[in-house]
Amino acid sequence: MSRFVAVVLSFLFLVAQARAYVDISPTLGYILQDAVSVSVLAVDKVSQERRIVLYKKVADLKGTSPGQPLKHLVSEGFHPREPKMVLDWAEPGRIALFFTHGKVGLVCTGTYWYQCSETAEGFWTMSTGRPELALAYYGTAEKLRSAVALMLENKEVVITAINHGAKFGVYQYNNVAFQKVLRGKDCPVLRIKASLEMPSSIWKVGAKDSKWIVGSGSAGTEDIPKLVKVLEDLKAEVAVRAQAAEDLGLIGWPARTAAGPALQNACTDKEPLVRISAARALIFISDENLPYIKVLEDALHHKQPAVRKAAAIAIGDLDSDAALAIDSLMVALTDDDKSVRWEAADALARIGRAAMSAVPMLADCLQDRAIRTMAADALGAIGPPARGVVPLLQEGLKDKDQEFRWTCAIALTRIDPKSAKAGLPLFIEKLKSNDHRARWDALQYITPMGLEAKAAIPAVRAIVKRGNGVAAATLAAIAGPDGEDALGVLIHVLADDWDTSEAIAFVGPA
Numbered sequence: 001m002s003r004f005v006a007v008v009l010s011f012l013f014l015v016a017q018a019r020a021y022v023d024i025s026p027t028l029g030y031i032l033q034d035a036v037s038v039s040v041l042a043v044d045k046v047s048q049e050r051r052i053v054l055y056k057k058v059a060d061l062k063g064t065s066p067g068q069p070l071k072h073l074v075s076e077g078f079h080p081r082e083p084k085m086v087l088d089w090a091e092p093g094r095i096a097l098f099f100t101h102g103k104v105g106l107v108c109t110g111t112y113w114y115q116c117s118e119t120a121e122g123f124w125t126m127s128t129g130r131p132e133l134a135l136a137y138y139g140t141a142e143k144l145r146s147a148v149a150l151m152l153e154n155k156e157v158v159i160t161a162i163n164h165g166a167k168f169g170v171y172q173y174n175n176v177a178f179q180k181v182l183r184g185k186d187c188p189v190l191r192i193k194a195s196l197e198m199p200s201s202i203w204k205v206g207a208k209d210s211k212w213i214v215g216s217g218s219a220g221t222e223d224i225p226k227l228v229k230v231l232e233d234l235k236a237e238v239a240v241r242a243q244a245a246e247d248l249g250l251i252g253w254p255a256r257t258a259a260g261p262a263l264q265n266a267c268t269d270k271e272p273l274v275r276i277s278a279a280r281a282l283i284f285i286s287d288e289n290l291p292y293i294k295v296l297e298d299a300l301h302h303k304q305p306a307v308r309k310a311a312a313i314a315i316g317d318l319d320s321d322a323a324l325a326i327d328s329l330m331v332a333l334t335d336d337d338k339s340v341r342w343e344a345a346d347a348l349a350r351i352g353r354a355a356m357s358a359v360p361m362l363a364d365c366l367q368d369r370a371i372r373t374m375a376a377d378a379l380g381a382i383g384p385p386a387r388g389v390v391p392l393l394q395e396g397l398k399d400k401d402q403e404f405r406w407t408c409a410i411a412l413t414r415i416d417p418k419s420a421k422a423g424l425p426l427f428i429e430k431l432k433s434n435d436h437r438a439r440w441d442a443l444q445y446i447t448p449m450g451l452e453a454k455a456a457i458p459a460v461r462a463i464v465k466r467g468n469g470v471a472a473a474t475l476a477a478i479a480g481p482d483g484e485d486a487l488g489v490l491i492h493v494l495a496d497d498w499d500t501s502e503a504i505a506f507v508g509p510a
Contacts, residue, residue, distance in 0.1 A: 022176045025132040026505040027205055028159060029198035031106065032151055034505040035099040037063030040145055041070060041107075046090045051075070051083060053090045055098075061148055065100055066124075072107070072116060073125045079179035080373035080403055082129035084342070085112045095141045097148065101506040106130065110141040111183060115506075128437055134162040134182040135172065135202045138189060139218070140243075147194060156195040160218045163190045165206015167213050177444045178381070178410070184317035184350065185284055189218045189250045218250035224258045231262055231278075241266075242277040249281025256285050267295050272307045275299065280314040283321060290321060297328040305337035312340060316347030323354040330361050338370035345371050349378035356385035363389045366396065373407045380411025390419045397423050410445055417448040424455055431459035439463060443474045453478040 032038065041055040055070040074083045089109050099106040103118040113133035116124040137144055139160040147157045162182045163170040168190070175182055191214035192205055198212060199205055205212045219227065230236060230244035245266060248259045263285075266278035279295035299311035312332055315322045322329075325347075332344035345365060348355045359382060365375035366389075376393060379386045393415070396408035409423030430442035443460070446453040457479050463471035 022132045022135065022164065022173055023201060023203035025135050025164075025202045026200060027198050027202055028136045028147070028161075028194050029151065029196050030200040031099055031133075031136060031505045032062070032148060033196055035062060035101055035106075037065040037098075037100045038148060038152075039065035039098045039100075041096050041098050043090050043092050043094045043096075044069060045092065046087070048087055051087065053086070055096070058095065061097075061145070062152055065098055066118070070098070071123045073123045075126050079129065080377065080407060081179055081181060081346070082114065083126070085129065085181060086114055086126065088339075095145070097141060097144055099505075104506040106133070106506065108133070108137060108141065108144060110144060111138055112181065127435070129179060131179055131182050132172070132176045134187075135164045136161060138162045138182065151195055154196060156193055156197075158191050158214050159194045160189050160191055161202075163188045163206070163216070164202055165210070166208045167206050167210050168216060177441065178377075178414075180350070184319050185321060186319045188216060188252070190214075190216050191218070191220075217252050217254065218247050221251070221254045221258070224248065224251065224255050228259055228262045231266055231274075238271045238273055241271070242273045245274065245277035245281045249277075249284035252285055260285070264292075267292060272299055272302055272304070273310055276307070276310050276314050280317055283318055287321065290324065293318070293322070293324050297325050300328050300332050300340075305335075305340055308332070308335060308337065308340045309343050312343035312347050316343065316350045319350050320352065320354060322347060322351050326351065326355055326358060329355075330358050333358075333361050333365060333371075341365070341368065342371045342374050345374040345378045349374070349381040352381050353383050353385060355382055358382075359386045359389065362386075363392060366392055372396075373404050376404065376407045376411045380407075380414040383414050384416065386415050390416055394419065394422055397426075413445045413448055417450065418452050420445075420449055421452050424449075424453060427453075428456050428459050431456060431463065440470060443470050447474045447477045450477055451480055457482070 038061040040058040040061065042058050043053060044056045045054040046052070051074040053072045053074060055068070055072065057065060057068045057070065074086050086109070089112065097108045105116045105118070105124055107114050107116060111134065113130040114126050115128050115130050116126045118124050137159055147159050150157050162172065164172045170188060172182060172187065175187065193212045193214060204210070227244045227248050231241050231248070233241065245263060248255050248263060260282070263278045263282050266274055267282070269275050269278065275295055276299050279292040282289035282292045293315070296311050296315050300308050302308050302311070312329065315325050315329065329344045329347050333341055335341050335344065345362065348358050348362065355378070359379065362375045362378050366372050368375065376396060379389050379393065390412065393408040393412050397405055399405050406426060409420060409426050412420035412423055424446070427442045427446050430438045433439055446456050457475065460471050460475045460478065464475050
């Protein structure tokens with residue numbers, strides 16, 4: 001291959017990577033149209049040990065969903081965050097929406113989505129988390145229920161979703177690729193118009209000339225007085241007041257004057273969860289409020305584990321701004337409660353490279369079976385500064401636990417791609433999977449390995465032959481001059497002939 005063609009391949013590879021992966025994520029309108037049935041479920045019983053959630057059906061919104069009780073088995077998923085998100089949420093009485101198409105279902109808990117498949121035994125088994133669907137809807141399940149009901153009446157509604165697209169220059173590619181829960185300061189919320197007539201993919205909704213975007217934030221400035229009133233209502237439920245504070249934070253900068261005093265007062269509220277939500281909201285609104293992170297650090301020492309856990313989550317939601325609390329998070333890594341330790345590790349992962357001082361403690365946490373997968377993920381998120389733990393992660397590739405092996409392999413690709421070569425068989429196995437998402441994830445992870453991943457060329461080439469632009473970009477990266485057969489597909493990507501607008505709502509074998 002000529003040097004010119006090699007240069008063209010390199011350029012087209014960058015273009016394909018920029019366009020790929022989450023752009024074909026479906027809109028709520030597309031999911032709703034594609035679903036054969038949509039129902040409202042309520043959590044009835046939960047077995048944390050057996051990872052089973054029993055739902056009872058509250059109502060059918062479209063069609064008729066499977067009979068009850070609905071038994072959902074929460075499997076490991078692609079990342080340790082996935083089952084934990086579902087099991088932590090699943091408390092009796094909480095509602096979710098269930099979209100089904102044949103034997104495949106999507107469950108939206110409000111701020112998280114997961115996919116499941118029906119088995120012969122009558123279980124619906126979670127196959128994977130779908131974090132990218134927060135780009136279709138992110139809010140409360142109650143509001144989603146109301147929105148879906150109106151959309152089915154062919155009405156247009158305004159919903160909230162995580163921002164992704166050219167309109168505001170916010171993209172979620174890496175967050176989705178590494179199964180990060182889409183929330184926090186680097187995942188801003190916006191309001192969009194939703195109907196059965198909306199585009200199929202979120203890429204079109206987020207376009208610069210989009211007519212579907214109402215504005216940034218979870219609410220408009222006209223909603224601030226009402227939210228402030230709820231926050232200041234000491235007779236209201238704690239969860240309701242905390243949610244009001246959170247919503248004010250998601251409005252962002254426009255709420256600084258009208259909501260600032262109320263949020264500052266709430267930072268001394270007698271209810272710790274209100275204090276946590278208020279402090280987080282203030283920091284979301286303006287970096288000038290960063291000193292309020294002290295409220296969150298203090299909550300890490302509360303006598304109740306649930307409060308300490310909520311504080312760690314709130315600190316993590318500040319993303320890079322949470323660097324001020326790294327020392328407190330390292331202390332939390334030794335907490336008696338494993339859920340607090342987990343969230344502290346997750347918060348350090350969200351901070352990323354700035355958390356390099358936590359590398360030695362996170363390395364020690366690789367021996368803590370309760371949080372070792374999250375510790376490995378955090379080390380991967382810190383990246384090259386964690387090179388010293390490469391031997392420990394390579395040793396983790398030999399572990400009997402599949403989830404831990406997979407997380408160690410991904411972490412190695414982020415710290416030192418060349419060192420991930422030992423984990424290549426795991427990625428090749430995913431490349432040969434019948435599952436779209438498994439293949440896409442594996443392509444994302446081996447691409448930084450470059451020529452070190454040449455053993456994966458046959459598996460990637462097989463996907464390229466289907467006209468897959470993402471695989472073609474990966475082939476260009478790992479095959480170098482031998483990746484000439486990727487050229488045709490990549491040229492189509494550059495010419496915009498590769499159509500990313502056809503969304504995939506219910507992912508099955510393909």
